[in-house]
Amino acid sequence: MNRVFIFWFVIAALLFVVQTALMPFLAWDGITADLLLLMTLSYSFFRGAQMGTLMGFFLGAMQDLATGTFFGINIFPKMVLGYLCGSFANNLFRERGFLPILTTAAGTAAEYFIQLVIVLLLGYKFNVFINIERTLLPMMCWNLLLAYPVFGLIHWAVKKTRDT
Numbered sequence: 001m002n003r004v005f006i007f008w009f010v011i012a013a014l015l016f017v018v019q020t021a022l023m024p025f026l027a028w029d030g031i032t033a034d035l036l037l038l039m040t041l042s043y044s045f046f047r048g049a050q051m052g053t054l055m056g057f058f059l060g061a062m063q064d065l066a067t068g069t070f071f072g073i074n075i076f077p078k079m080v081l082g083y084l085c086g087s088f089a090n091n092l093f094r095e096r097g098f099l100p101i102l103t104t105a106a107g108t109a110a111e112y113f114i115q116l117v118i119v120l121l122l123g124y125k126f127n128v129f130i131n132i133e134r135t136l137l138p139m140m141c142w143n144l145l146l147a148y149p150v151f152g153l154i155h156w157a158v159k160k161t162r163d164t
Contacts (some may be wrong), residue, residue: 004161011157012059015039015150020066023142031135033142035150036063039122040078041085041107042100042154049086056082070122077114081107104147105140112136 015035023032036059044052053096060075085103112135116128 007157007161008055011153012039012062013035016062020064027143028138029134031138031142031148034103034108034139035146036060037078037081037107037111038104038143038147038150039154040082041103042151043158044082044086045089045099045103045151046155046158047086048090049083051080052082052086054082056080070118073115073118076118077111080114084110100147100151101144104143108140108143109136112139147162 003036015038019032023035026032040052040056040059043055047055056078057075060072060078063074065070085107112132116131118149
């Protein structure tokens with residue numbers, strides 16, 4: 001069990017380092033992919049709602065603690081999406097080629113709007129439509145571009161950890 005935890009921690013840390021250290025060099029107006037969201041979606045897709053919720057909590061906490069934003073602004077959406085994606089994945093044939101793209105598009109939009117509601121409830125004012133254009137659309141493009149590689153990595157890791 002400890003080896004499996006360490007294995008998943010290393011994968012999460014690797015994706016986090018790529019997201020925070022390498023992706024800013026490729027940023028589109030300062031916006032990059034959310035690889036931890038992609039990991040949450042793909043992990044819950046393969047492991048179910050409970051494990052997806054747990055992974056969403058840990059990855060959101062990692063992101064919140066490292067970035068210094070409002071604590072919970074990444075935890076809550078990733079937990080909700082881990083649960084929803086895991087719940088829907090139980091009813092789907094997982095080998096369909098378009099599902100990573102569909103899951104990524106829906107998950108990226110849902111995380112954005114959950115965070116948008118939280119920020120608005122905190123009392124911040126901004127133009128939502130301009131923010132969608134400048135934040136959501138570039139992030140959606142990045143996430144869709146990297147969906148298959150991350151889903152492939154997590155699929156390989158799930159197979160590897162099921163054998164141990």
